[in-house]
Amino acid sequence: MIYEVSIWAVLIFIFFVAAVLGLSFYFARKTKSASSYYAAGGTIHWGVNGIAFAGDYLSAASFLGICGMIAFSGFDGFLYSIGYLAGWVAALFLVAEPLKRLGKYTFTDALDARFNAKSIKLTASISTLVVSLFYLIPQMVGAGDLVVPLLGLPHWVGVLIVGSIVIFIVATAGMTSTTYVQFIKGALLIIFSTVLTFYILNHGLTLKPGGNAPELMRLTAIVEDGKLTGVDDEKWHFDGAFEAGGKTFARLESEGVQRWFLLDASGKLVETLSLTITEDGIKLYNGAPRSEQKFYQVGNVTKIVRDGEELDETGPLGPFGFFAALDEAEITRYSKVEIRDAHTTVWYPKPTAGRDMINPGLLLKVSNKHGANFWTKLNFVSLMLALFLGTSALPHILIRYYTVPSQRDARKSTIVAIVAIGFFYILTMYMGLGAAINGVLDVESSNMAGPLLAKYFGVGLFSIISAIAFATVLGTVAGLIVASSGAIAHDFLDNYLGMKMDDRKKVMAGKMAAFGVGVFAIVLGILFKGMNVSFLVGLAFSVAASANFPAIVFLLFWEKTTAKGIAASILTGILSSVILILLSPSMYERYGLPTTSAPFPMDNPGIVSIPLAVIVLVVVSLLTQKDNAQKVENYHHA
Amino acid sequence: MHHGPAVKLEADKAAARKARLGVILFIVYALIYAGFVAIGLTNPDLLAIHVIGKQNLAIVYGFGLIILAMVMGFIYNIICTRYENAANKKMEDRT
Known part of the structure; x- marks a missing residue:
């Protein structure tokens, strides 16, 4: 991930570190005994x-x-x-x-x-x-x-x-x-x-944080006999299907850039984030070197419902209203999966009920519906x-x-x-x-x-x-x-x-x-x-x-x-x-x-x-x- | 090798009573904490039920455990200070 460096961030950071060091110098003069x-x-x-x-x-x-x-x-x-x-x-x-x-x-x-x-x-x-x-x-x-x-x-x-x-x-x-x-x-x-x-x-809560809603690419998959065999889009060339973490992923290529897509339940190939390590050890973020900044930040609300009505945003919320709003919303989280055969890590979008975000179970798996077992x-x-x-x-x-x-x-x-x-x-x-x-x-x-x-x-x-x-x-x-x-x-x-x-x-x-x-x-x-x-x-x-x-x-x-x-x-x-x-x-x-x-x-x-x-x-x-x-x-x- | 405290400490005649109170409060909190873990383990769906307004049990119980720790801390301090003052007064009366 590439971040822009801010001069303010650097200045404030230097000020903090200098203050901490100054404090240490000040107290150093007082520290003479083991007790101090x-x-x-x-x-x-x-x-x-x-x-x-x-x-x-x-x-x-x-x-x-x-x-x-x-x-x-x-x-x-x-x-x-x-x-x-x-x-x-x-x-x-x-x-x-x-x-x-x-x-x-x-x-x-x-x-x-x-x-x-x-x-x-x-x-x-x-x-x-x-x-x-x-x-x-x-x-x-x-x-x-x-x-x-x-x-x-x-x-x-x-x-x-x-x-x-x-x-x-x-x-x-x-x-x-x-x-x-x-x-x-x-x-x-x-x-x-x-x-x-x-x-x-x-x-x-808002559907467009910062005024931008991330639009994920969705392509139509070609599935024959239950197997993913291609993509119905002229721009993209199908380069193989991979199974990992119980999901099917497609590697597609367009203009020399490889991207990874998740086959969802509706037969669509949904854009994911991917990190591939090439044979010569180069890291490719969404198919391109880090400097091209193809990676982006994720995590957003995809549905807001208040009193049975769908909204674009809630406006200001109180400390309890925040949880109440989340309880009825839908969020897109990203899950990670390793595709070892292709030396690639994929993060794919996963629509999640807001209710599940404010209940235990997504990580520690205590509930049977999330795949919990004795261990x-x-x-x-x-x-x-x-x-x-x-x-x-x-x-x-x-x-x-x-x-x-x-x-x-x-x-x-x-x-x-x-x-x-x-x-x-x-x-x-x-x-x-x-x-x-x-x-x-x-x-x-x-x-x-x-x-x-x-x-x-x-x-x-x-x-x-x-x-x-x-x-x-x-x-x-x-x-x-x-x-x-x-x-x-x-x-x-x-x-x-x-x-x-x-x-x-x-x-x-x-x-x-x-x-x-x-x-x-x-x-x-x-x-x-x-x-x-x-x-x-x-x-x-x-x-x-x-x-x-x-x-x-x-x-x-x-x-x-x-x-x-x-x-x-x-x-x-x-x-x-x-x-x-x-x-x-x-x-x-x-x-x-x-x-x-x-x-x-x-x-x-x-x-x-x-x-x-x-x-x-x-x-x-x-x-x-x-x-x-x-x-x-x-x-x-x- | 001497292992005494870094500073000279006052005599603490209330130590035993304070320790007993501490153990009781610890057990009370541990049971309430264990209750949360037990619900999460045996019936996690219960945590999704709205208990106050539109707040689910997970949030109410979780925040409640944090706030309870603060409240019990204050109560413990008040009672301990009373024990200490009473113990010190007894010592003064004897002298």
Whole structure:
């Protein structure tokens, strides 16, 4: 997809990045001790910390991923919003205050507070690293996606820019600057998402978004004995029929350009979008090189009905009127299918009832009418479970509890976070559906739905939203790298290996670890290009919920928990969730193998790996009860 | 290695009561959340039914879960603050 670069977008983007770097320089001068590097000295106001929580949490996954998923798959994307927010309930009611009481800089400290056991230090620091890396991948992918339309640069350059800026931020100032960057960015993201939602509602539904209705070519097919054999149009030459995804496609040629068409139920060949990779590796978009701009943006309303009458547009709608109007409308979505024999990916138009867009089932297949089976249903439960339990097990979120002065502040900042994040997640439904109906979708990247929708309403709004989204990625990556560097320098080197470092060396070790993790994240961001960032974050939640959640909750609420039980549970959680993800259908698609050959039939492993980690924790703890006689008794759990 | 908090924390005499309240509220929310998942799983067509005006159950339940989290958060904070004030008052009375 080709986007025009706007000078305003570039200027606003540069201003944002400069402001973020300026803030880092300012706080760098104040960061001298390990306490200020890892935990901002424990002096952040609860209100600021609450919005910074929102900044941390509303990562690329929320703004880019969820909006994109809702735009392409309707309500199923919103399930992520519901699950991500529900996770905060677990964080508030179960872990916020006890964790604040137990820890120092990292979540490993809290887990280890009662035991002082090497096994916990090692496994918890590994788990922090693994979860943070899983979470880093989608942020970097999102960053790459953003710079393509914003600055007209290739995806990998975006990943490199984010990686470099963040390494710089973290290596200079640590948690204090990360907190203020997150605070500003979190607040701006919520304010401008509200503005964007206002535009969407004011615009309402229209058959001609932007004054243009995309007219798709429809040709008459020649079908003999139930087989597609040609096209009844002099201009086009029939070049073969292909079966894929239960559909029949025709390859047609006109004036040396190949295009792909879908054979629909009425015997018409309907124009599609196609990406073909030639033998010499050249990518052809709708039969022509990218520079010829033959690709176009899609997603529009094809029928609007109000009170039994068909309309061209609805005019401004209220927040509830918007859903009521969609309930009676028809939308054209685009579905993707791979035609392997022809090295081509086709996106074909799929008329969808607006009602289906505001109900679950288009992506996760919970309903039998959408082809659900036992595994797709279990996958849905697995995802909802991981999202619910994952938040309170994310190390980069948990470290934020150490930046406030008291348990009471930890609680209050969590509530501020819930209100801010909850409000934003309600807006995701409007932004995602708004993108689905205004002809702005880029079929190659579901992640760009939100920013491209903003572009539809004006380059100024697009520039601001994109710059905020970019800052979102910067802030979240910074938080993740602080958490990872804490795991390496504080938990592993200092506590596990017992390298007695003074304060200055500890900060230096943290910065070096930040550099290493940052470089690794850049490489992963380039490798995973093209995957939906919310889906990837969902996987990070699965790993966190499996590796950390049982350990935290049993430590707080079960007397008989032992150090060995915690360590074994963390290890089981990491291994089982990561292995099952590697054997899942989505990863098989990534490897270029048929998804049906994946040994594990679900994308989300939580339903297997979380109970497994719990069982291991309970069994190992019961077998090692004698260890508890020596546990550190100073700490009372809640 | 010392693992204490990054800052000196006040004594929290209300911790046990707050934790108990937290667990209860968590279970209440988890059940309501599980209800949503269960409907999606066993009878997804129910989610398409209009429940308030022309709003379907999916939207009402989904938005409701988000708003409920906010409301329960406020309630939890109010009760916890009361517990803390009561516990601190008892300590003051003793001294």
